[in-house]
Amino acid sequence: MNKTDLMSKVPSIAAAMAAADVSPDIQLTQTRYRAALVSGWGIPAGASVLEVGCGQGDMTAVLAEAVGPQGRVVAVDIADPSYGTPITLGQSAEHLKATPLGSRIEFRFSLDILDEAVTFPSGGFDYAVLAHCSWYFASLDQLRESLARVRRWARTLCFTEWDLAPSSADQLPHLLAVLIQGQFEASGSRGEGNVRTPFSHESLLRTLPAAGWCPVPGQAVDTASLQDGDWEVNACVTLLDDVDRMAELPQTVRDLVQSQADVLRSLAKDRGNTPLPAYSLTAS
Numbered sequence: 001m002n003k004t005d006l007m008s009k010v011p012s013i014a015a016a017m018a019a020a021d022v023s024p025d026i027q028l029t030q031t032r033y034r035a036a037l038v039s040g041w042g043i044p045a046g047a048s049v050l051e052v053g054c055g056q057g058d059m060t061a062v063l064a065e066a067v068g069p070q071g072r073v074v075a076v077d078i079a080d081p082s083y084g085t086p087i088t089l090g091q092s093a094e095h096l097k098a099t100p101l102g103s104r105i106e107f108r109f110s111l112d113i114l115d116e117a118v119t120f121p122s123g124g125f126d127y128a129v130l131a132h133c134s135w136y137f138a139s140l141d142q143l144r145e146s147l148a149r150v151r152r153w154a155r156t157l158c159f160t161e162w163d164l165a166p167s168s169a170d171q172l173p174h175l176l177a178v179l180i181q182g183q184f185e186a187s188g189s190r191g192e193g194n195v196r197t198p199f200s201h202e203s204l205l206r207t208l209p210a211a212g213w214c215p216v217p218g219q220a221v222d223t224a225s226l227q228d229g230d231w232e233v234n235a236c237v238t239l240l241d242d243v244d245r246m247a248e249l250p251q252t253v254r255d256l257v258q259s260q261a262d263v264l265r266s267l268a269k270d271r272g273n274t275p276l277p278a279y280s281l282t283a284s
Contacts, residue, residue, distance in 0.1 A: 006035050009035070010028065013101070014027045014030075014031035014032075014061075016096055016099040017031070018091055019087055030226065031062060034058055035065075038062050038066050040219065041129075041158040041280070047067045047071050048072050048127070049073045049126065049129055050129070051074070051128075052113060052146070055089065064101040064105050069104065071104060072105075073105050078111060079109060081093065114146060122152055124153055126156065128158070130159050134159070135182075136195075136197075137196065137197050138185075139197055144210055151213060157208075157282060157284070158281075162276045166277070171229070173229065173268040173269070176236075176260055176263060177229075177236035180240070180260050180264065181232070191245065194232065218279050219280055221279065233264070
């Protein structure tokens with residue numbers, strides 16, 4: 001499906017998501033962003049796609065539209081289907097499966113792709129997609145191992161993630177929010193947030209060859225309309241207010257985090273925090 005055709009389908013794709021019943025404008029914005037990513041990757045009709053870290057299925061729905069009735073999307077996530085609020089992953093998947101896109105999608109939750117019992121045919125997928133899920137990994141080593149495993153199953157990798165290099169000062173609250181969350185995780189205070197290993201674009205480019213992938217030059221993608229800056233600032237402030245989680249930090253780390261939190265609170269807005277830029281690339 002060409003870019004114009006896919007972008008014209010954004011309203012119907014967004015309507016297929018359960019979250020559209022709760023926040024239709026937000027869902028439309030998030031779907032439009034993902035449609036632009038898929039268009040940039042050039043995934044054609046009839047393609048087979050393995051999506052790692054599918055979450056609620058925002059990217060899954062767009063991929064299903066792009067590959068068409070003759071294509072297929074296998075969407076996997078390590079999380080349990082009961083995870084998520086106000087809509088769980090399982091509820092969102094059930095809602096999407098009940099739409100015309102559903103016949104093209106297979107959801108598999110509670111699946112760890114590093115489990116040796118998990119296997120797919122060698123080269124069985126045209127594409128593997130990781131879209132804004134890689135900061136969920138516990139470490140760069142775990143990401144590298146996962147990318148190496150996916151390399152057995154797919155011929156082309158499509159990847160996108162936030163960029164830690166802000167392009168403007170108003171993106172600093174989002175940056176501080178993800179770095180603070182990363183410090184909690186790196187210090188051993190484990191949670192279930194969206195951010196565990198916030199690595200740089202450059203780190204990803206060093207990781208891909210070690211996992212057997214040869215990346216081609218990527219591109220920046222427009223994130224200005226997204227709400228993720230607000231979401232991560234709010235998640236970080238909630239984390240900072242968690243007395244038990246703060247107590248788990250070594251004193252030196254706690255002092256550092258507290259100083260960064262002071263800066264975050266001085267810069268962040270109640271709403272309208274500008275998200276970081278993101279990058280998108282492919283590898284083969």
